[in-house]
Amino acid sequence: MASGEWLYGWWRATFQGAHGDYADLGFNTVGWRIMSVVFGSLCVPMMYLFARKLWPNRTFAIAAATLVCFDGMFFVQSRIGMIDIFPIFLIMLSYTLFLVHLGSRSERDSIVTLLMTGVALGLAVSAKWISLAAMATIIFFLVMRPVLRRVGISLVEGSWRWGLREGPDLPGGARPGLYVPTAVLAFGLIPIAIYLASWIPFFTRHQFNSLSEPFLYRPVAYYYEYQGLGVDAVTKQPLVSGIVDIGNPFIWWASIPAVLSLPYFVLRHRSFPAAVILVGFVAQYLPWSRITRVIFLYHMFGGLIFMVLALAFVLVRMQQAGPIRIDFWGDRFVLPTRYLVAGYLAVVVLAFLYFYPVWTGLPISNGSYLNGFPIGKMWLRTWI
Template sequence: MTQLTDERPAPTVTTSTVRPAPRWPDASFGPTDTKRGWIVTLVVTAIAAISRFVMLNYPTDAGTPVFDEKHYAPQAWQVVTGGGVEDNPGYGLVVHPPLAKQLMAIGEAMFGYDGWGWRFASAVAGTVLVLLVVRITRRLTRSTMIGAIAGLLLIADGLTFVSSRIGMLDIFTALFVTAAFGCLIVDRDDVRLRMARVAVEGRIALTPFGPRHGVRWWRFGAGVCLGLACGTKWSGLYFVAFFGVLCIAFDIAARRAYRVERPWVGALRRDLLPALWALLVVPVLVYLATYGPWFASETGVERHAVGSKIGTGGAFGFIPDALRSLWYYSSGVLEFHEGLTNSAGNHHPWESKPWTWPMGLRPMLYYYADGPDVSGCGGSECVKAVMLIGTPALWWVAVPVLGWALWCTVVRRDWRFAAVLVGYAAALVPWFFSLDRQMYYFYAVAMAPFYVMLVAMALGQVIGKARAGKERRSTGLLAVCLYLGVVIANFAWLYPILTALPISNHLWHQQLWLPSWR
């Protein structure tokens, strides 16, 4: 290679026009095919409704609820017949907040005390959950197609499918936390749109802290949804904490993106207190509102604990008696849950721990019947079962999907994967801090919407961006369609043991793929 010397003429420099990068981020959010987006959403939601409502009243235990429906269906019926208040004579207290039972009571008031009645609200919640996942994923990816893929994956997920067809609580928790997440995503876009308007008007630099945003109704909506989640199960508190951090992170990122001089201080000064109001105070108020019938009652469990079980004075005597009674009642519920530990001798044959949930390695048997009274399979030995199983073709790819999501978050700085991972982590990580407690796979229902979003976004990257070559996108689309086909086929294979259709004993054992499924 020839070396340059001082005597060598200087090289000729070719000048070109350098275009500066845009000063502000793109202020356009979401796909523009609004009409097509809603048509696709409603079609996918209709498919979800059909799958959730067909044979909804089957099976029952001789006309009575199955598994833990035996707790919640009678409590919901007490809401119908007892002035909106439920109790639990078997345990002496009600171990979860009232909202899910109140929603189940609507179905029982409409259809009576039967399978349709105590499962109707669950099926509605499972159907609406699919709609939310389609719309949230569509907004995250700016693609109607990827949103539809997410909806189809959720439809074919055995975990949410069974949870949508049984009168238990977790499908409602999943619905409300997903709705809260969706509100925060819309709020993020709305804040950036407001920042873009301020930037165009030249007001960004008027203060080093950036502009105030005024009333943020979507964040308020997130607070309402989180309050409803806590009014269903106390595990909603985990999402309050995780989503609160996510909201502040969104605010800091928005101020940084629009070159606010002091974005961190600006977010703390301008956004922190409103965020605490929307995501802490509002959920508390909504949670208390779910106890409205209990406050109004005279016979609710521990309604008048003040004066009978606890004193009327003391350091907390200034607090209204009704709230002190609710606190006493809740402390009893907490004591009950704290006593459900393995070390205290509480064991269940279908118990599972959180490290098994991401791949659904330890499902749960909700219903089982065999013997001479079971027929309809075309043979002499028939089995009917309902097992809570996450579709393996979907859940068994959790390790690469989560690995890819972490890569996109840490290396690519993709906020979309980061945001969904926050929701996924809120549903999973806190349970690792109480491993001695009894736990079950149905706790993972709240993970499912966020996991499906991660899978759909990863599949969207397999398809490729719009500017990718036609051959590249066609190949990616083919691969994604094949994978969707495998998931749906796997779901169809499991369908008999998700719905208690009669099958032969031989086929029943063929359905149990892993030793941990037995």
């Protein structure tokens, strides 16, 4: 968490008496939230770049970025004085740089982008250890590239194909004697050095359940106030105010079947984007299954990146497949998919507006807050 702490100058200045070059905006709501807002906002264009490099399909990239923009967890974590948004941004940056690296056209570009990926991963890991899953995934695909080419599998336009090896084993045609030491430096020494350096303030001066997370089973309440807010003008019920770190259900719940369908696209269509999304999600999600202590919904933040990508990927593939024909009791129904992506994104935006009060602390009536679907915002009993 140390690199995230560097971004909070008010903490060092106010509580640690530190001096130096860092952002100091004071001990106030702006000072401890502004960097989260900045990096949270940057997550939207970063997701677009990540998705565009993963699969050069503009609709897919726009859909993924839109889902990030209107998801509750991304929205809440970007407004709360916590560090979780920083590793998420850095994870997406790391994957984007890695995909740029895979497309290198020269040895120089290959080495430079490899080192840049290592720096991004070092910053991500020093922000939070959930980034280790991203590092493992990137190393996995980095190692698998020459292995697959050796057995005659090459990546062509987003999918892999059997046949004669085409192109160099290493990105940009880099020489193994230069590439391998650089990879060790990028994914070993550089991240370790950045991680240790991020803890310098702590070395120099100081004072003295998880598997159900994708289902939004139990969100995290950051704030709740029910006294002194007045009454609702229409229902005459007392007003309450709360901030709940809960994702957009139309993103989270829909992403579950989308993730489960990824093996089909990997095996049947040999889709490289689907493989990256699937491995990335598994790497971020499965490690938490072995933890028996109490963990919270925001621990799923790293996996949310790939849940969003999976949903956008499946929506675009369904739209590309054309109308869906269904035979039911002798009758044939045709479901048009031309505007499937736009229509579903519209539903996501409407859901964002619906849940906006419980993501921002906007006072609403007690019934609107606590009641279940469709009157209130707490659709499940475990949300309260």
